[in-house]
Each structure stands twice: as structure tokens, then as C-alpha cells.
Amino acid sequence: AQSVTQPDIHITVSEGASLELRCNYSYGATPYLFWYVQSPGQGLQLLLKYFSGDTLVQGIKGFEAEFKRSQSSFNLRKPSVHWSDAAEYFCAVGVEGGGSYIPTFGRGTSLIVHP
């Protein structure tokens, strides 16, 4: 079964600083890869996704992520963080096979933004 690891439970950055959230997955092939954001009291919203092709993908709100096959990683980045980016971030992988589709989520990284 696939697994997703987000090593950082909490990350604190200052407003305007750059951000990188880590995500590693365990799966034999390349899965579908996603980053979601959850603002307080809200559901999850897709930031970006990777299925194939260019390994650097652009998302909404100025986020980007890079797929590195050799490291089984899909890290999320933003060059300059805004206070409104404070939220919970989830990395997810999706694997299809045998007529089923099982998405697996990481445990999340809570982003705290200091003014």
C-alpha cells in the first residue's frame, strides 16, 4: 500500500519569507500527486496536482511544487508567504489499480505566519 509522509507537523515563517513544505511518498510507480490547503473551519481546496509531464507544476495562490522521482518527493514551495497562507497543508497521492482508486493523505503540516 502507498504511504505519504509530511515530516513537519508545524512550520513557522515570517510574512514575506520563502516557504517549502516537504512531502515524500512510498509507491512503486509514479502516483497522482496533489497538494491541498485547509483554512480554519473549511474543507480542503486543491492547490495543485501532478499527473505526468513537466515536473514543476504551478498552482493557485502563487504556489508551485516539484516532483522528484529519484527522491519520491513532491515538495510545495512559495517564494513569499502572505499572512493569509496560514493554514493546514496536505499532500496526497492517488493510486489506481484493479478497478479501484485509493487516495492517501499525509498527516498535514500546519503553517504559522508571523507578521
Place this chain on the structure above:
Amino acid sequence: EAQVTQNPRYLITVTGKKLTVTCSQNMNHEYMSWYRQDPGLGLRQIYYSMNVEVTDKGDVPEGYKVSRKEKRNFPLILESPSPNQTSLYFCASSQQYNEQFFGPGTRLTVL
């Protein structure tokens, strides 16, 4: 507006009293699923459905039931709720293996 709706948004109940949380999507998505979110554990899939009348267990199905009689609806049933089912529940839908669209969540407390 494309959306996933869940009802109720908040529910406080007592142990053993059957309850149903409804989920509906208006995007004609084939794939629907239920998750529970607990602090430090992220989202864990309870059940999913690939299409009408096709459902399967996720990672934590014990104590839950689902049905998919229509494409748009995917209710979650707790026949005999227990306190360890106190959690935040999310319904989601997607077009097969694509991104999932999430509902706003249902916060359930079982006393």
C-alpha cells in the same frame, strides 16, 4: 455553482442512536468518498464509491455504512455511534482519478 454539500454541519448525539450524514454533489462525478479527520492523523478514508451501487472499504470502515443508490448522493450511516467516532467528517467527489472536491465538513460529537 459546482459543490459538494453535507448535512448536518454540526451534530451532537448519544451513544447508540443511529444517525445519517448526507452528502450530495452536483458535478456528475463518478467517484465519491468519506473521510474522517482527527488531530495528528490527517484524513483517513472510511468508504469510497467508484459509481452507483459500487462501494468499497477504505482504511477505517469499522462502525460505518454507506450506500450509493444515485450518482449524486453518498450518505454515511452510523448505526450505533460510539464516542470514538467523534470526529470531523468530510465527503468528497471527483471525476475518477482527478482532484477531489470536498464538502464543508460535519463535526460529530458522540456522548
